[in-house]
Amino acid sequence: MTTQSGSDPVIRAYRVHDNGRFGEGRLETMTRAEFDHGNVVVRVAYASVNYKDALTARGRAKIARKFPLVAGIDLSGTVEESTDARFKPGDEVLTHSFGLAVDHDGGYAEFGRFPADWLIPLPQGLSLFDAAALGVAGHTAGLAIDLLQLNGLKRDSGKVLVNGATGGVASIAIDILSRLGYHVAALTGKSEEAGYLTALGATEVLDRNAMEFGTRPLETMLWAGALDSVGGEQLAWIARTMQKDGVIASFGNAGGVEFKGSVLPFILRGVRLLGVNVDNPLERKKAIWQRLATDLRPRHLDRIARRIAFETLPQAFDDLLAARVCGRMVVDFSLR
Ligand SMILES: NC(=O)c1ccc[n+]([C@@H]2O[C@H](COP(=O)([O-])OP(=O)(O)OC[C@H]3O[C@@H](n4cnc5c(N)ncnc54)[C@H](OP(=O)(O)O)[C@@H]3O)[C@@H](O)[C@H]2O)c1
CATH class of the missing domain: 3.40.50.720 (NAD(P)-binding Rossmann-like Domain)
Incomplete structure (x- = not known):
């Protein structure tokens, strides 16, 4: 995030805009004034690249239900601000589904605001990178x-x-x-x-x-x-x-x-x-995340997932749609 003097800080984001069909995505910036609804602001550390994200970004399917829409169906990060008693600044969280990147802004922005009811505390045994490397996939x-x-x-x-x-x-x-x-x-x-x-x-x-x-x-x-x-x-x-x-x-x-x-x-x-559909109630989601952190924890996440810079997202979508990708790509917002 960079600050322009006297104005709302600028946040890098990949947003999908209305093009009269299913939408069209681009790299751009947004401000906090444009945040979606919710009571917790999260500094996004990682967000993964999924097949559904590529479909949304390239307008290949009717997925986006509002415009502009921050794409990215999952994310992991750190709480910056919260008016909900369950979360405080510094807490590590993950989220996905619940309409993320469908009718609520998703993970492809350096910061986002989300309802506390959608946030899952990072399970013990997983890092923020692990959580996004796993992500919806x-x-x-x-x-x-x-x-x-x-x-x-x-x-x-x-x-x-x-x-x-x-x-x-x-x-x-x-x-x-x-x-x-x-x-x-x-x-x-x-x-x-x-x-x-x-x-x-x-x-x-x-x-x-x-x-x-x-x-x-x-x-x-x-x-x-x-x-x-x-x-x-x-x-x-x-x-x-x-x-x-x-x-x-x-x-x-x-x-x-x-x-x-x-x-x-x-x-x-x-x-x-x-x-199989991942859109389940929070408690069911938490139970699966608990298994992913323990008995179902993959042994080769570092081999499966590679970090990419935010600016390379457009190429990542094309590669995914052309089935050229092996494993997972994870946007690392600290990479420049
Ligand atoms: N039900 C749910 O809740 C849910 C959740 C997550 C994902 N999904 C869906 O699950 C599928 C896999 O997701 P993903 O994130 O793993 O996607 P992905 O990384 O793009 O993997 C899809 C794989 O399918 C194979 N494939 C076979 N025919 C293909 C074709 N015509 N075009 C593209 N790929 C083809 C390719 O593997 P090989 O070359 O090795 O065959 C490709 O790598 C997607 O359809 C996604 O929408 C559903």
Whole structure:
């Protein structure tokens, strides 16, 4: 933040403006007078780059519900001011979802104001960087694994497929699952990243471009569990190749939103398809964050996530939309 004499300090921000369609983003500055509603001002330390952020910034989907909108669906930082008794200056916090970067300003600004009800105290065992490196992606991975476990997936159930493997959510999921002792098969369109995926703990790496997906309603049974970032035809193939009583966590649409498949895997093999959505009440979110700080804590966050300067966000969005990114990018506001 820089101060112009006699005026409100200038805050670097990436905001999305109305363009008559879904919006258009740009790097710019804003002032405190433009803060969104809330009772806690946070100095943002880190904010991650997610697929949804790229869609919003590039106006590829109807996500922004107000203009101008500070993009960035998650953040971690330090409380600067608070009129809520639960938070005081210096407290370390994180937040995501709750309409962040949808109908409330998000994390791509050096400072922001947020309702105290949306803030999660940084769990012990995580740094501010860890919290953003995990961010919505880590939370989604943790939630998906929590749901798979609640639905009976155990280490000895069989192999677990992670699709869209080099993506943010998937990379973290591979790391967590391998830490928990699962046999993880990573399915990727980037076979050149096989070394990265095995370093995270994948037991085997499958090259999407070299695979035959078949069309039969029931294919050879391969997976006890699956986490899918991609959707579309890939998700239909996953359903066809699940073992008896297999469980799928579907959270992404990086490859398409259509889902055309047979019901036979569900009615003849008892396959369960679980929807995963991170927009949960605060207490559920806190419980998943507690697991991410303890038994689900990834071992390779420094390998998965790299810091980028705020000014490089536009390039980051393009890279993400073109599936050129391996792992996660985290805006570090201290980088110039
Ligand atoms: N349900 C929820 O609450 C929730 C929360 C967070 C994220 N999501 C969704 O989950 C998905 C993954 O998020 P993310 O942040 O991990 O995204 P990401 O980092 O961009 O990863 C997506 C990955 O999907 C794979 N992919 C396959 N086909 C693709 C295509 N046509 N275009 C782009 N990527 C393709 C790529 O991995 P490979 O090359 O290795 O295959 C890519 O790296 C997104 O759809 C996101 O919107 C949902």
